[in-house]
Amino acid sequence: MEVSKPQCPFTGTEKRRPIDFAAASLLNLRLIGFIHMRRTRVDKVNAELVTLTYGTIVAQLCQDYDSNYQDVNKQLDKMGYNIGMRLVEDFLAKSGVGRCANFRETADMIAKVGFKIFLNVTPMVTNWTSDNTQFSLIFEDNPLADFVELPDDGRAQDELWFSNILCGVLRGSLEMVQMQIEAHFVSDVLRGDDTTEMRVSLVRYIEDEMPPEEE
Amino acid sequence: MSDNTRGVFSLIIINKAGGLIYQREFQAGLRKLSTNDYLVLAGTFHGVHAITRSITPKIPIAQPTPSPATGTTGPAAPGYSYPNPGVPVSGLDYLETDKFRLTCFQTLTGTKFLLFTDPLTGSVEGIIQKIYELYADYVMKNPFYQIEMPVRCEAFDRHLGAWLRGRT
Amino acid sequence: MAVPPRHATMQSISNGNTAQGNDRPPTQQSQQQSQQSPGLRVPSNRKTIYDRHLNRTRNAELSRASFAFLFGEMVTYAQRRVTGIQDLEKRLNEQGYPLGLRLLDLLFYRSTSTSSSALSSSSTSSSPPNRPLRIITLLHLIHGPLWRLLFGRAADALEHSVSAETANEYMITDNDPMVNTYISAPRDMNMLNCAAYVAGIIEGVCDGCGFETKVSAHNQPTELWPSRTVFLVRFGDPVMEREKVLERAGIK
Numbered sequence: 001m002e003v004s005k006p007q008c009p010f011t012g013t014e015k016r017r018p019i020d021f022a023a024a025s026l027l028n029l030r031l032i033g034f035i036h037m038r039r040t041r042v043d044k045v046n047a048e049l050v051t052l053t054y055g056t057i058v059a060q061l062c063q064d065y066d067s068n069y070q071d072v073n074k075q076l077d078k079m080g081y082n083i084g085m086r087l088v089e090d091f092l093a094k095s096g097v098g099r100c101a102n103f104r105e106t107a108d109m110i111a112k113v114g115f116k117i118f119l120n121v122t123p124m125v126t127n128w129t130s131d132n133t134q135f136s137l138i139f140e141d142n143p144l145a146d147f148v149e150l151p152d153d154g155r156a157q158d159e160l161w162f163s164n165i166l167c168g169v170l171r172g173s174l175e176m177v178q179m180q181i182e183a184h185f186v187s188d189v190l191r192g193d194d195t196t197e198m199r200v201s202l203v204r205y206i207e208d209e210m211p212p213e214e215e
Numbered sequence: 216m217s218d219n220t221r222g223v224f225s226l227i228i229i230n231k232a233g234g235l236i237y238q239r240e241f242q243a244g245l246r247k248l249s250t251n252d253y254l255v256l257a258g259t260f261h262g263v264h265a266i267t268r269s270i271t272p273k274i275p276i277a278q279p280t281p282s283p284a285t286g287t288t289g290p291a292a293p294g295y296s297y298p299n300p301g302v303p304v305s306g307l308d309y310l311e312t313d314k315f316r317l318t319c320f321q322t323l324t325g326t327k328f329l330l331f332t333d334p335l336t337g338s339v340e341g342i343i344q345k346i347y348e349l350y351a352d353y354v355m356k357n358p359f360y361q362i363e364m365p366v367r368c369e370a371f372d373r374h375l376g377a378w379l380r381g382r383t
Numbered sequence: 384m385a386v387p388p389r390h391a392t393m394q395s396i397s398n399g400n401t402a403q404g405n406d407r408p409p410t411q412q413s414q415q416q417s418q419q420s421p422g423l424r425v426p427s428n429r430k431t432i433y434d435r436h437l438n439r440t441r442n443a444e445l446s447r448a449s450f451a452f453l454f455g456e457m458v459t460y461a462q463r464r465v466t467g468i469q470d471l472e473k474r475l476n477e478q479g480y481p482l483g484l485r486l487l488d489l490l491f492y493r494s495t496s497t498s499s500s501a502l503s504s505s506s507t508s509s510s511p512p513n514r515p516l517r518i519i520t521l522l523h524l525i526h527g528p529l530w531r532l533l534f535g536r537a538a539d540a541l542e543h544s545v546s547a548e549t550a551n552e553y554m555i556t557d558n559d560p561m562v563n564t565y566i567s568a569p570r571d572m573n574m575l576n577c578a579a580y581v582a583g584i585i586e587g588v589c590d591g592c593g594f595e596t597k598v599s600a601h602n603q604p605t606e607l608w609p610s611r612t613v614f615l616v617r618f619g620d621p622v623m624e625r626e627k628v629l630e631r632a633g634i635k
Contacts, residue, residue, distance in 0.1 A: 048443070094448075
C-alpha cells in the first residue's frame with residue numbers, strides 16, 4: 001500500500017500549547033496514564049464498547065451486502081472462523097487447559113471456560129444426542145446482542161442470525177484442535193423466540209498431521 | 216525474574232507444517248547459525264518430533280471407550296489407546312548437550328516453541344509459557360499477521376525483549 | 384436535535400435498528416408493535432430492549448481479548464475492500480462514527496439521570512445544559528467523560544494550535560490507545576493508525592453536538608510511548624464563525 005496520508009501538521013512542541021483547563025491537571029493526567037499502563041494486566045474493557053463494536057460490524061455487513069441477510073450470516077460465520085483460529089491460542093495460553101478426553105468434555109469446556117472467559121456468560125449445555133456428537137448451547141444472556149433490535153423490514157427476523165459470528169468462532173477454534181464441527185443457531189430472542197439456542201455437531205476428529213511422506 | 220531468564224540464548228517458532236516462522240537471539244552464548252541452518256533445524260526437528268511421537272507406545276485401557284464420535288482415531292487396536300482417545304501423545308521434549316539445552320513446547324494446535332537455554336537455567340517451562348502468552352497477545356491478535364506465516368510483529372518483539380530483560 | 388450532515392446517510396448500529404434507518408420510524412415506535420401489523424416479534428417473556436434498563440451495562444466489563452479479536456477482524460475485513468492506507472482509515476472512521484452518535488446520547492442520559500429533573504420536560508431550566516455549545520466544553524467532554532466511558536481513564540493531553548491559520552485545529556493525545564494494544568502494522572504501512580476507529584467515534588460525538596468536524600489519528604511515538612497517538616480535530620468554518628459569535632455574546 002502506498003502512503004498517501006496527510007502528515008499531522010504538528011510534530012514539534014513549539015507549534016502547540018496545552019489548553020488552559022488541561023494544563024492545570026496535565027501532570028495528573030500523565031500520571032494517570034502511567035498508572036493505567038501498569039494496570040492493563042487486568043485485561044478487561046468496557047462491555048458497551050464491545051457490544052457497540054460488534055453492532056457496527058454487523059451493520060456494516062448489512063450495508064455492504066445490501067441487506068441480503070443470508071450473505072451477512074455467511075460473512076459473519078467466516079469472520080468468526082478467522083477469529084476462532086486465533087482465539088484458540090489465547091484460550092490455551094491463558095487458561096492452561098489440556099486436551100479434552102471426549103466431546104462431552106469439550107462441550108463443557110466451551111460453555112464453562114471458553115464463553116466465560118471471552119463473553120462472561122455460561123450457556124447451558126443440553127439436548128445431547130444419544131451418540132454424544134450433538135448438543136445445544138442455550139444462552140440466557142448474550143452481550144453481543146445487548147440493546148439490539150433487528151430491522152423491522154419484514155425479513156431480518158426471519159433471515160438474519162445476528163450473533164452468527166459465534167458459530168464461526170467455535171468452528172475455527174475447534175478445527176485448530178483437530179475437531180471438525182458444524183454449528184448454527186436454531187433460535188434467537190432477537191427473532192422473537194423464547195430462547196437463544198445454538199446447535200453444535202461433531203463431524204469428525206481430524207487425523208493428527210504426520211510427515212507428508214507417511215500419508 | 217531476571218534470574219529466571221538468565222541463560223536464555225534464543226527462541227525459534229515452528230508452524231504446523233514444520234516451517235520456521237520466528238527466530239531471535241536474546242544473548243550471546245551459542246555460535247551463530249545461518250538462516251538456512253535455522254530453516255533446516257526447524258524442518259528436521261519437526262520431522263524427528265513427529266517420529267518420536269509415532270513410536271510412543273500405547274497403553275492398554277481399562278474399559279472400552281465410549282466410541283468417540285465417528286471414531287477416526289487412527290489405527291488404534293481395540294482395547295488399546297493413548298491415555299486420551301483420539302489424542303496425539305507428545306514427542307521429543309528436549310535435547311541436551313553439555314553447553315546448551317533445547318526445550319520444545321508444542322501447543323495443542325501444533326505450533327512449536329523451541330527455546331535454547333543454558334543447561335542450568337531453571338523454570339524453562341514458565342518462560343515458554345510466558346512466551347506463548349505474549350504470542351497469543353501480540354501475534355494472534357494482530358490483524359496484520361497471517362496465520363502460519365513468518366512472524367513480523369513489532370509489538371511482539373518489543374514485549375518479548377522487555378519481558379526477558381525483566382523489565383515488565 | 385438537528386440532524387447532523389452525515390447522520391442520515393450513516394448506517395445505524397446495534398442498539399437500535401440494524402439496517403437502513405432512513406425509511407423506517409425511530410425505534411421507539413416499535414414499542415407500539417401490538418397495533419402495527421408488520422412489527423417485530425418479541426419473546427413471550429417480553430425480554431426486549433425496552434424492558435431492560437439502559438444503565439444495566441454501565442459498569443459491565445468484558446474480556447479485552449474479545450474486543451481485540453472483533454476489532455482485528457473489522458480491520459482485516461476493511462482491508463480487503465480498500466486500496467490504500469487513507470481508504471482503510473476512512474472506513475475505520477466510518478465504522479466508529481455511529482458509535483459516537485450513540486455514545487453522546489448515552490453520556491447525556493447518564494450525566495442527568497441521577498437527578499429526577501432529567502425526566503421532566505423542563506430539565507433544561509432545572510439542570511445545567513449539558514449539550515456543549517462552545518468548542519472547549521465539547522473537547523472537555525471528549526477528553527474526560529467520553530474517554531472514561533470507553534477506556535476507563537481520561538485522555539492524556541488536549542492542545543490547541545497556536546498558529547492563526549490553523550486556529551480550527553485541536554489535538555487530543557492518547558499515550559497508549561487501547562485499540563492499538565496488540566496491533567503492529569507492517570513496515571510498508573507505518574503511517575497507518577487503526578485508532579482511526581476512535582477518530583470516527585470523536586467525529587460522531589462532535590457531529591451529534593452540531594460541530595462539523597474532521598478527525599484523524601496520527602502516530603506520534605516517543606521512546607516511552609511507542610504507540611502514542613494524536614487525534615487531530617479540525618472544525619469546519621461555520622463552527623469557527625459561530626464560535627466567534629458565541630464568544631462575543633459571552634456564552635460559555
